[in-house]
Amino acid sequence: MDLAKGKDIVFIGACRIGKSALFYVPLMAARLRFGQGLAILVVPTKALSKDQAKAANKRGLCTITINSDTLRDASCQMPQRKPFDEVAEGLWELIIVSPEMLKHPELNKKMQTKVFRDHIRFFGVDKFHLVQDHGEDFRSAYQEISVWRSCLPPDVCWIITTAMPPTGASPYTMLNSLRFKEPEYIFRKLPVDRPHINSSTMYDIAWAIPMSAKKPKDIPKCIIFCHTxxxxxxxWSERKRRLPGHLNSCLSQY
Structure with a gap:
């Protein structure tokens, strides 16, 4: 309902509670209401973009991921595909890109076409906590996402989510950097604890360790209680195995 009223959405919640529905459901509603809707979703990794695309396509949304791999694959197909032209022609409902790909001149050009601007409804950012500076190796393209406020039509709703509460900076400071203005957005924060880890979920470390972590102090304190x-x-040993060696010191047993 808030999106229908033109409000932006900020959502913080634990992994695997259905945050991605915030990207999918509005598009489905836009299809019913307008005949077609279009959204851009910014994600940090190719693996995540692949997972998001698979889930969206499974729900009937025409989805494309645009990155160096998919562009190379498209150029090798016969006949050769041109993903940027497909964007301009309105063939896709959900376009998943990295923040770096947003700066691609060809994509920028296609995103200014009338078809694209007539259909774009939503702009999403997954793992929005990455707009916070995380050190020397920080991906600066995240801090430049806010420029799209002025590049996209003013009625485009922004949807940003994360499972990692910002560390060291107020969420509102980060929202200001993304040009979120009260009362034009809705902010919802749910507990990010994972109270029911079992044998099928214990191999997932993304909910506890940010993908942007470069050193142990980048990882927020997290206590995992096990019954046996x-x-x-x-x-513990599986999480230790999955961490890069320079981050192993962040894990302790008690």
Whole structure:
């Protein structure tokens, strides 16, 4: 309802609680209401873009990921595909890109076409906590996402989500950097604890360790309680195995 009223959405919640529905459902509603809707979704990694595209296509949304791999694959197809032209022609409902790809001159050119601007309804950012500076290796393109406020039509709604509450900076400071203005947005924050880790979810470390982590101090404190040693030790050792060596010191057993 808030999106229908033109309000932006800010949502913080634990992994695997359905945050992605905030990107999919509005597009489905736009299809019913307008005949077609279009959204851009910014994600940090190719793996995540692949997962998001798979989930969106499964729900009947025409989705494309545009990155160096998909552009190369498209150029090798016969006949050769041109993803940027497909964007301009309105063939896709959801376009998933990295913040760096947003700066691609060809994509920028196509996003100024009448078809694109007539259909664009939503602009999404997954893992929006990455707009916060995370050190020397920080991907500065995240801080430049806000320029799209002035590039897109003014009625485009922004939807940003994360499972990682910002560390060291107020969420409102980050929202200001993305040009979110009260009372034009809705802010919802749910607990990010994971109270029911089991054998099928213990291998997932994304909810506890930010993908942007470069050093142990980048990882917020997290306490995992296990009912038994039989479950606790393999849970700890699996997380330790999945971490890069320079981050292993952040894990301790008690």
């Amino acid at each position: 040693i039989e479950f606790g030790y393999p849970s």
